Amino acid sequence: MSIRLYSTLSRRLEELPDAPGPIRMYVCGSTVYQRIHVGNSRPFVLAMWLRRWLRSRGYEVTLVHNITDVDDKVYEEAAKLGKGSRELAEEATGWFVQDTDELGLGRPDVEPRASETIPEIVTFIEALIADGKAYASQGSVYFRVGSYADYGQLSGARLEDMVAQEPNPAKEDERDFALWKSQKAHEDAAWESPWGPGRPGWHIECSAMAEKHLGPEFEIHGGGLDLRFPHHENELAQSRSRGYPFARIWLHNGMLELGDEKMSKSLGNVVTLRNVLDTWGREVLLLYHLSGHWRKPVDFTDAALESARTQLAGFREALVMPVRAAGDWGAFEEALGDDFNTPAALALLHGWASNGARDELARGLDLFGIGTTFDVPAELEQLRVRRESARAGKDWASADAARDEIESAGWAVTDHPGGTAVWPRP
Numbered sequence: 010m011s012i013r014l015y016s017t018l019s020r021r022l023e024e025l026p027d028a029p030g031p032i033r034m035y036v037c038g039s040t041v042y043q044r045i046h047v048g049n050s051r052p053f054v055l056a057m058w059l060r061r062w063l064r065s066r067g068y069e070v071t072l073v074h075n076i077t078d079v080d081d082k083v084y085e086e087a088a089k090l091g092k093g094s095r096e097l098a099e100e101a102t103g104w105f106v107q108d109t110d111e112l113g114l115g116r117p118d119v120e121p122r123a124s125e126t127i128p129e130i131v132t133f134i135e136a137l138i139a140d141g142k143a144y145a146s147q148g149s150v151y152f153r154v155g156s157y158a159d160y161g162q163l164s165g166a167r168l169e170d171m172v173a174q175e176p177n178p179a180k181e182d183e184r185d186f187a188l189w190k191s192q193k194a195h196e197d198a199a200w201e202s203p204w205g206p207g208r209p210g211w212h213i214e215c216s217a218m219a220e221k222h223l224g225p226e227f228e229i230h231g232g233g234l235d236l237r238f239p240h241h242e243n244e245l246a247q248s249r250s251r252g253y254p255f256a257r258i259w260l261h262n263g264m265l266e267l268g269d270e271k272m273s274k275s276l277g278n279v280v281t282l283r284n285v286l287d288t289w290g291r292e293v294l295l296l297y298h299l300s301g302h303w304r305k306p307v308d309f310t311d312a313a314l315e316s317a318r319t320q321l322a323g324f325r326e327a328l329v330m331p332v333r334a335a336g337d338w339g340a341f342e343e344a345l346g347d348d349f350n351t352p353a354a355l356a357l358l359h360g361w362a363s364n365g366a367r368d369e370l371a372r373g374l375d376l377f378g379i380g381t382t383f384d385v386p387a388e389l390e391q392l393r394v395r396r397e398s399a400r401a402g403k404d405w406a407s408a409d410a411a412r413d414e415i416e417s418a419g420w421a422v423t424d425h426p427g428g429t430a431v432w433p434r435p
């Protein structure tokens with residue numbers, strides 16, 4: 010069975026090579042200066058799921074997910090807080106790792122930081138200058154956009170329509186973008202370079218980190234749709250200008266939409282991943298992500314999260330019931346093989362939950378990192394047994410009392426023809 014993914018670059022479904030591949034993936038990560046927004050969890054979750062699934066299909070997958078710890082936003086936020094920018098970047102990197110760890114999907118294979126890739130970035134820029142693709146000016150270095158004929162290929166941006174990305178008299182052409190930025194007065198940290206002290210531009214960080222960890226050519230590049238232009242267009246221009254094929258398939262996930270009117274009452278105005286994990290729990294968030302196709306925008310509302318919680322409860326209940334049927338695992342693989350269609354896979358999981366195909370249900374949920382077994386505390390297990398025997402003896406008063414005690418502990422009770430099961434309410 011072939012596996013197809015929609016690529017922004019070719020604007021069609023692209024087939025992956027046969028297993029074991031390899032599949033080398035670079036997915037743009039977060040800029041670390043505060044707790045990440047819940048929207049930043051989508052590319053992370055998608056990348057981790059894709060890796061889990063491809064590995065389950067026999068692929069050798071390497072996932073690189075960078076941490077942008079050198080950026081304007083880091084300097085700005087650090088200045089606001091009155092702390093050093095490197096100190097803030099270090100602290101916020103810790104928050105990022107902590108919060109994404111709690112999604113329970115594992116870690117990417119490599120999580121390079123821009124600050125640890127400066128020598129490779131400088132080498133990359135020097136090669137572009139040597140080839141006439143970039144030029145130094147007033148302590149900074151700019152990419153000569155006009156030198157790259159395919160500019161706009163990824164995003165559809167037309168060179169002649171482009172306005173300056175960052176207006177600046179140091180540029181030969183307004184459309185050129187910075188590869189290296191000279192240190193500004195308010196910036197408290199800088200790195201040495203052949204052009205003087207400064208720091209890399211955001212786009213070159215990713216081109217250099219992708220090359221360092223995956224080589225000049227790799228299978229998949231991912232990130233949010235908001236990165237398609239200018240970030241990914243510029244990455245592609247830089248790397249192709251060095252003669253690298255760079256990424257073959259470009260995945261752009263749709264954005265989470267938090268409209269003003271639909272603003273979450275449960276989460277307030279600061280919709281960080283941390284806040285969502287604390288308020289709703291990781292499995293509700295994962296089910297929420299499953300319900301939308303990765304390429305489409307999805308509304309992020311309390312109603313959507315509430316619906317995910319209801320679905321999670323239904324799955325947990327189905328997982329403690331006896332097996333009554335077998336599920337069509339091939340259909341599940343077919344759904345994911347067709348542009349990683351998680352809403353279609355989710356529909357199959359619901360079908361399996363309702364017809365008692367428990368084994369396939371557990372296998373499918375496990376793939377997405379959703380728990381399928383529950384540790385029942387000893388006292389709840391005693392209550393479960395008490396209810397089961399009370400019901401067998403038609404002692405309804407004792408059976409009800411046991412159920413009430415189980416429920417007051419936050420667990421639910423489900424009676425089935427084989428006995429009584431308990432499961433934790435999400």
Ligand SMILES: [Zn+2]
Pocket residue numbers: 037038215240
């Ligand atoms: Zn990037």
